[in-house]
Amino acid sequence: MTDTRVDLAAASWRKSSFSDGGGGDCVEIAGNIPHTVPVRDSKNPAAPALLIPAPAWATFVEAIKRA
Numbered sequence: 001m002t003d004t005r006v007d008l009a010a011a012s013w014r015k016s017s018f019s020d021g022g023g024g025d026c027v028e029i030a031g032n033i034p035h036t037v038p039v040r041d042s043k044n045p046a047a048p049a050l051l052i053p054a055p056a057w058a059t060f061v062e063a064i065k066r067a
Contacts, residue, residue, distance in 0.1 A: 006033060006036050006038065006051055008030065008033070008038055008049060010032070011030035011032065011033060011038055012030055012031070012032045013028040013029070013030050013040070013042075013045070014028060014029060014030075014031070015027070015028050015042055016028070016029075026041070026042035026043060027039055027040070027041065027042060028040050028041075028042045028045070030049075035053065035054050036051050036052065036053060036054060037051075037052045037053075037054055037057040038050065038051055038052075039052060
Protein backbone atom coordinates (compact mmCIF):
# COMPACT_ATOMS: atom_id res chain seq x y z
CA MET A 1 0.00 0.00 0.00
CA THR A 2 1.27 3.50 -0.84
CA ASP A 3 1.53 6.05 1.96
CA THR A 4 -0.26 9.19 0.74
CA ARG A 5 0.08 11.27 3.92
CA VAL A 6 1.59 14.72 3.57
CA ASP A 7 3.46 16.34 6.47
CA LEU A 8 2.19 19.90 6.79
CA ALA A 9 4.36 20.77 9.80
CA ALA A 10 6.67 22.88 7.61
CA ALA A 11 3.88 24.36 5.49
CA SER A 12 4.28 28.06 4.79
CA TRP A 13 0.68 29.30 4.60
CA ARG A 14 -0.40 32.47 2.82
CA LYS A 15 -3.84 34.02 2.65
CA SER A 16 -5.59 34.73 -0.62
CA SER A 17 -5.15 38.29 -1.85
CA PHE A 18 -8.93 38.30 -2.38
CA SER A 19 -9.65 37.81 1.33
CA ASP A 20 -11.48 40.81 2.68
CA GLY A 21 -10.01 40.78 6.19
CA GLY A 22 -13.48 41.20 7.64
CA GLY A 23 -13.89 37.60 8.79
CA GLY A 24 -15.61 36.47 5.62
CA ASP A 25 -14.60 33.66 3.30
CA CYS A 26 -10.83 33.27 3.47
CA VAL A 27 -8.61 30.57 2.10
CA GLU A 28 -4.93 29.92 2.59
CA ILE A 29 -2.56 27.84 0.51
CA ALA A 30 0.89 26.48 1.19
CA GLY A 31 3.10 26.65 -1.87
CA ASN A 32 6.15 24.96 -0.40
CA ILE A 33 4.94 21.33 -0.31
CA PRO A 34 6.36 19.27 -3.20
CA HIS A 35 3.81 17.99 -5.74
CA THR A 36 0.84 19.13 -3.61
CA VAL A 37 -0.97 22.39 -2.88
CA PRO A 38 -2.65 22.26 0.54
CA VAL A 39 -5.69 24.55 0.85
CA ARG A 40 -7.38 25.41 4.15
CA ASP A 41 -9.97 27.68 5.71
CA SER A 42 -8.04 30.49 7.40
CA LYS A 43 -10.79 30.86 10.00
CA ASN A 44 -10.26 27.25 11.09
CA PRO A 45 -6.58 26.42 10.51
CA ALA A 46 -6.71 23.34 12.75
CA ALA A 47 -9.23 21.66 10.44
CA PRO A 48 -7.95 19.28 7.78
CA ALA A 49 -6.56 20.85 4.61
CA LEU A 50 -7.55 19.84 1.12
CA LEU A 51 -4.55 18.35 -0.66
CA ILE A 52 -4.65 19.16 -4.35
CA PRO A 53 -2.11 17.74 -6.80
CA ALA A 54 0.08 20.58 -8.10
CA PRO A 55 -0.82 20.03 -11.80
CA ALA A 56 -4.55 20.18 -10.97
CA TRP A 57 -4.00 23.38 -8.96
CA ALA A 58 -2.13 24.98 -11.88
CA THR A 59 -4.99 24.09 -14.24
CA PHE A 60 -7.52 25.55 -11.78
CA VAL A 61 -5.59 28.81 -11.41
CA GLU A 62 -5.23 29.22 -15.18
CA ALA A 63 -8.96 28.62 -15.67
CA ILE A 64 -9.80 31.24 -13.02
CA LYS A 65 -7.51 33.77 -14.71
CA ARG A 66 -9.43 33.31 -17.97
CA ALA A 67 -12.87 33.55 -16.34
